[in-house]
Amino acid sequence: xxxxxxxxxxxxxxxxxxxxxxxxxxxxxxxxxxxxxxxxxxxxxxxxxxxxxxxxxxxxxxxxxxx
Numbered sequence: 890x891x892x893x894x895x896x897x898x899x900x901x902x903x904x905x906x907x908x909x910x911x912x913x914x915x916x917x918x919x920x921x922x923x924x925x926x927x928x929x930x931x932x933x934x935x936x937x938x939x940x941x942x943x944x945x946x947x948x949x950x951x952x953x954x955x956x
Contacts, residue, residue: 897940900915900937900940900941904941904944904945909945911945915934916935918937919938
């Protein structure tokens with residue numbers, strides 16, 4: 890499995906379990922890695938955060954995740 894597939898899988902799981910709150914969960918993870926000086930890991934979690942946002946944003950009253 891590629892890193893990009895892992896990122897999307899993680900984003901999907903967060904969207905499924907937390908909905909829009911998954912964005913905050915991913916942001917908190919990114920912040921914790923930034924605090925620890927792990928910038929590559931932070932960037933991965935920022936990418937996950939953006940993907941959760943894409944999955945949970947509503948278009949015409951329905952989130953992409955729920956379509």
